[in-house]
Amino acid sequence: MKIASLPVPAPLIEYCEEKGITDLYPPQAACVDEGIFSGKSLLVAIPTASGKTLVAELAMHAQVANGGKCLYIVPLRALAGEKFREFSGKGVKVGISTGDLDRRDEFLGANDIIIATSEKVDSLLRNKTPWLRQVTLLVVDEVHLIASPDRGPTLEMVITKLRYRIPNLQVIALSATIGNPKKLADWLGAGLVTSEWRPVDLRQGVFYRGKIHFHQGEREVAEPSKTEDLNLCIDTIEEGGQCLVFVNSRRNAEGFAKRAAAAFKKRVKSPVLEEYAARILESATTDQEKVLAACIATGSAFHHAGLRREFRELIEEGFLKGEIRCISSTPTLAAGLNLPARRVIIRDLLRFSGAEGMAPIPVGEYHQMAGRAGRPHLDPYGEAVMIAKNEQSIEELFERYIDAPAEPVVSQCTRSGALCSHLLSLIATGFATDRKGLSKFLVQTFYGFTHASTKALDTIVNQSLKFLTETEMITEIGDLLQATEYGALVSRLYIDPLSAEAISGAMLEADGYSDRALLQVVCSTSDMPALYLKSKDLQYLEKFLYEHGDDLWQQVPWEDREQFYRSVKTAMLLSDYTDEVPEAIICERYDVGPGDLYAAVTNVTWLIHAAARLAAMFREDLAPAVRELEICTSQGIRRELLPLVRLKGIGRVRARRLFNNGITDPATLQEAGFDRITSILGSGVAKSLFSQFDEKETKERKDDLQGSSELVKKAQTSLFGFGGCDE
Structure with a gap:
């Protein structure tokens, strides 16, 4: 089957021909025969390198040509970047969303194809991002990960929510390894294309x-x-x-x-x-x-x-x-x-x-x-x-x-921790307003589709609703289920309700504030992967707890000392980072790689941001300090550098260099002058910094002029008797 004969826009055909791709592989041709261009959903379970991605691209470009919008879900951020590069430059607008988990990212709606992780899509659904309703084609890469204990429940819920909310949504699910493809295809209401054919x-x-x-x-x-x-x-x-x-x-x-x-x-x-x-x-x-x-x-x-x-x-x-x-x-x-x-x-x-x-x-x-x-x-x-x-x-x-087939894909929705978070989001976003509505939704999940009896699921639902009610995240009055302001915030922040309760509870009981106390509490939650303990760590942890244990909001529990020590060790690493300890020393001290350090900083910054929002709700007196810690953690700085890192192009290294030279804030930087800053940071950075001041001054002059104009208008109104003045 010739690519040039397919009903897709010319730029994609031209791109394929430039790459020497003129004919479809047999499994790709089978997908065309099964109806990818007529809006039919498909599960494509074919070997790696057999052209699954091109099948998705063909369907997406056809949808875009007909005025549609496409969402491409990937399991990893790195894979999102790879797909963004792969899909760009072929005549359609491509966007990528993998960042903050409480943003609506409305600007992405201007794109034809949006690439995101399942967690990010779940967050967009919780934050009621409007462009999601315009999606006409959902592509799920590596759909077999529904069976993953970690990512599976979220992926399954996201697919169910999108199909529940968007009528006639076309779904193309891709995988190389599925033990029960027919069952998964039936759940998706999709045709099935399987093959053992490989190009090599x-x-x-x-x-x-x-x-x-x-x-x-x-x-x-x-x-x-x-x-x-x-x-x-x-x-x-x-x-x-x-x-x-x-x-x-x-x-x-x-x-x-x-x-x-x-x-x-x-x-x-x-x-x-x-x-x-x-x-x-x-x-x-x-x-x-x-x-x-x-x-x-x-x-x-x-x-x-x-x-x-x-x-x-x-x-x-x-x-x-x-x-x-x-x-x-x-x-x-x-x-x-x-x-x-x-x-x-x-x-x-x-x-x-x-x-x-x-x-x-x-x-x-x-x-x-x-x-x-x-x-x-x-x-x-x-x-x-x-x-x-x-x-x-x-x-x-x-x-x-x-000679063995892959294991069958099995739903992981009965994991209570994951389900509690998803039930809260279903209630907070209006997917379900009573228990009957919850049951109606859950029956449409892969778990509901594959289990004749949902007793195990019902038990976990009841336990989760009990917890959400007791923690005041939802209310149940008669048949009506509603999220409270607290519950709605937790859902939008995309944190586990258990994590939210641990953080808000610790802040409510706290007599005072310390960064170490908040870091340890955040690192004790299920949302923050904690470092593993090694035998050599115990002496350092004991010393730390002897010196700083009174500062912590949580004390050593007898029932799970190991988990507590792991949270303290992780908090120590992050405390070192905000204390500007060099990365090489941190990596050696805690036996981690730079990638691990980056991941820990990314995770904890998100959780501290959530803590700041919770503090604004429950402990407003702590909120300013928590917001400062969020910046300190993301930048890896002490508080004294906060005024400097607010300048564009100034990170932890340049800010420290300026501070050590007596330049502590934007005002002293301006006073130092261009030549002095050039001697410290170089001419390129100095030009960028002083251009920011010029832009600020220009804006302030415009604001002053606008303000003066408003005063003149008011004076004129008063002079001509329209402002209530007596004759």
């Missing part, structure tokens, strides 16, 4: 003692190294391919990258790699980042959430360009990012899982990783390889992973 042949096998065992036969691999994972990697590099190695921890990812770097020294040479390494060294602040630069110079890299976002993006860019030859990563890299490789090595098949300890990875996760094997138009085939520990386990791995 995928060979799945098990490596043991120098041989990869495939269903089709065996292949020998040279063994220049003592370790099997590295031998597999070297074999791929020497035949001109690239390699992804999936391991179960960050430490293992870094360890493999270092071993690969040593092996690649004589095998890979590239001035581009040296340039990449230099770019990382320019802003590297930790030993981890310096190691990363050294690895990249040889063509090896590691990738995980502990790295800075800009470093992860550079690694992805280098791999896509074929310069970086091998990436060792935790499984997060397989969750949607478009990084195919000649060979994928799934080295670690066990992963630490809380209560279970080390447990086998799910089959669906294996298929997600294996699906990255094979670069379209570059590789004649792709290989996904596991490593057997003994001869007996070769057949076991084939049966458990290669």
Whole structure:
């Protein structure tokens, strides 16, 4: 089927033809035959690299051409950025929304395609963003994540809400790994397109003692190294391919990258790699980042959430360009990012899982990783390889992973914590005004669709409504359910009602205020991922509690000391950040990466913002201090720098440099003059700062003139007798 023959606007067709894409793949053609251009909903469950995204783009461009608006939901912020870049420049307006979780982002309504995470869409629904009602096509990427304990309930609720509110909404759900696609398609009221076709042949096998065992036969691999994972990697590099190695921890990812770097020294040479390494060294602040630069110079890299976002993006860019030859990563890299490789090595098949300890990875996760094997138009085939520990386990791995279907998608809505938050939002936004309305809505969720009996769900609903009533977030008078001002605010702020109650309760009982007290309370909530404890931490925590324990609003509970210590440790990290301790020292002190620090700061800033809004409602006397802490945390500064960071272009480093030179606020900066500021910050920054003052003065003059004009008008009115003056 020719792309040029499809009912989509010319810019998309021209873009495809420029990229050499003139014909649809068989699964894509099947989607056309199933009715994507006639408004029919579809579940597209086809292998990675089989063209799912183009199916969505074709449908979106057709909708836009007919006056529609499209919403594209992704599971990760990084994936949202990737899709934004991919969809832009093809004749439609594309917007992206992943930021603050209590903003309506009304400006996004001017776009034809809006990309957002499921959490952000849920927040937009809670804040009653008007343009959502104009959406005619919903695309859900990685729809199998409905089965995720963390993200699943939100994704399921968002899909249900949008379908509930928007009549005739077309839904296109995309996934590579679903064990029960027919059931999910039926829930969505969608047609089903499944296929095993791939543009590059995928060979799945098990490596043991120098041989990869495939269903089709065996292949020998040279063994220049003592370790099997590295031998597999070297074999791929020497035949001109690239390699992804999936391991179960960050430490293992870094360890493999270092071993690969040593092996690649004589095998890979590239001035581009040296340039990449230099770019990382320019802003590297930790030993981890310096190691990363050294690895990249040889063509090896590691990738995980502990790295800075800009470093992860550079690694992805280098791999896509074929310069970086091998990436060792935790499984997060397989969750949607478009990084195919000649060979994928799934080295670690066990992963630490809380209560279970080390447990086998799910089959669906294996298929997600294996699906990255094979670069379209570059590789004649792709290989996904596991490593057997003994001869007996070769057949076991084939049966458990290669020949097994992915697990069925199962609703996670019965998780009480998640449901409580979603029930509050349903009541606060008017989706349901009584228990009957709640039941009517919940029956339309995937859980309601797949369970003949909803007794388990009813029990959790009753428990949640009891909690929401007792905490005064909702009222139930007769049959009527309504959110109170407090409950409506909690829903808009997009925080767990349990978190809101912990924060507001602590502030109401507080005799005084301290930043440490608020940070510890916020870090004890379910919305704030707390740092893990290590044995060496206890002496520092005990010392901290001895010196500052009286400042805290919460005291050590006997029943869950570990969780309390974790919250204190996380609060200490954030306190160090606001005390302007250098990032490298924080990362070393708490054994975290710069990416972890950034994530912690982002999360806690949102929660402190929520605390400030709650303080304005319950403890107005604390609100100014909490609002100041929000800025201090987001910027990583002490309070003395607050006047300076309000200037555009001034962050924690420049503000401290100015302060240490006696410039403490905008007034003293102006008094210092252009030449002095140039000597401290450079001419470019100085020009930007003084232009802000010029703009402010111009605005103030305009305001003064406008004010004078109003006074003249009033005087004229009075003189001519229209202002109530006596004759």
